Amino acid sequence: MKFKHLISLLLVLMFAFITGCSSAKETEQKSAAAPEKSEKAADLILATTTSTQDSGLLDVLIPEFEKNNNYNVKTIAVGTGQALEMGTRGEADVLLVHAPEAEQKIVDSGDAINRQKVMYNDFILVGPAEDPAKVKGLTVPEALKKMIESKATFVSRADDSGTHKKELELWKKSSLDPKSLEAAYIEAGQGMGATLQIASEKKGYTLTDRATFLAQQKNMPDTAILVEGDESLLNIYHVMQVNNEKHDKVNTEGAKAFVEFMINDDTKNLIKEFGVEKYGEPLFFLFED
Template sequence: MAILLSVFSVGCAGAAHERLGAEASTSSAPMTAPANPDLILATTTSTQDSGLLDILIPVFERQTGYKVKPIAVGSGQAMMMGERGEADVLLVHAPDSEVVFMDAGHGADRKLVMHNDFIIIGPADDPAKIRGSAAATDALKKVAHAKAIFVSRGDNSGTDQLEKRVWSLAKIDPTGQQWYQSTGQGMGATINVASEKNAYTISDRATYLANKKNTKLEILVEGSKELLNVYHVITVNPAKSDKINKAGAIAFAEFMVAKETQDAIGKFGVDKYGEPLFFPDAGKKDSDLGL
């Protein structure tokens, strides 16, 4: 599975935001206000912590008249909200669980939006000697062998599911080990805990870069095929509840894959971090990313 993380030649996120904002302001308000303007978006903590939604949601609201209430939880919790009819649309990054969600009839439509990657971060002195490991599985084997502290989110989020899958591929069950600790919190909080404990953890790249100035942890392992991080937008099956905002969910999903939004996604973070935090994928198939 090839990781599609080539460096794009892109402008700054601020310019993308200005273009989106200009387009929203020059187009008049919706001819008819939405009958139900309230839209509940259940999304991952990584999209919230990175600041991406702070750029995109105001533009969507100006263009459509909808008012978005984002609820940042792990992907697992987001899908549980969708299953219970407590959210209208989901932005998640747990592909295996998403397929199960769709097959069970909980989702109406699922679109590929973007990807970035996960990274293994840890202390600069790297007691487990994982720096530069080509495979994430090899890195985790070294962590286990060294009994170095590893901090897990432990919240059934997309990141947590990815981490558990890599441990499984490494044929290691860290559960119950003293060196394996869980926060039960989001990515930003977990990075902070790992930093305080001088420990290792797995993070999505966007959240790490957004928190880089506040942590002493460094990127030690990246580019491993096991660490691809793919995001989809899912509209919840309106049969789940008569409160589901079907029209709003469809509008948000279409907005996320629109060209202007995809351009903004591809440029987000470049001005601040020197590299994009996400790579746009609308129009591609999951198989194009090796899923």
């Protein structure tokens, strides 16, 4: 009996030894097949307009960038004016914005470098589907004049964003003062998604980029596109690095990598296809080379 117990004990010990060796070998193989990252991902601060966030585009692009680059992107989605201010103060590493004239100023000041054209879409005037001011199909100056005459409610972002800058530019070019609407001119001071919601609730008109409107339209079924296609409504996006020669805490390598990512062919294909499956049309367009 003792002999049988001894044999059983030896068999158990042999099995444990073989299993242990096998597990060690398997662990070693796994380690060799999946090497660890050599260093922790560095933070990269992206200051951008709310339209890239509200449209859902960044939800597609940022994971793709992080997958192929050892950076952790911290996105700050604000009005373009605020994003540019962050750049001039060195509080961001890279900017993705859509106010060309304001952008050029911080390039000229040396606060931003490596400015690259990325994509475009357009601004549109939207409002109640019943269109009380009767602006549908008019030119931009005609539509704004009609709104003034009818004292129609107009909701402005009023946040120094690219969209707000464009709105003020359109009023000025039309030789009209939106403040003459008095209480009917509502200054939201918020992002595009929130401004659209306010306009919908107030049965008012507003200027929006097409991408954000299409992404949010399901939440405002009674709001319609009323004025579109005017050359003055073109909406151009640029990406640029904050200049480390003026702001020494900037993540220069990360910013440069992000700019290169935004203009490479794979990213262009993602941008070109974004929105097609869901909305039947792309939300952003690429410039011809």
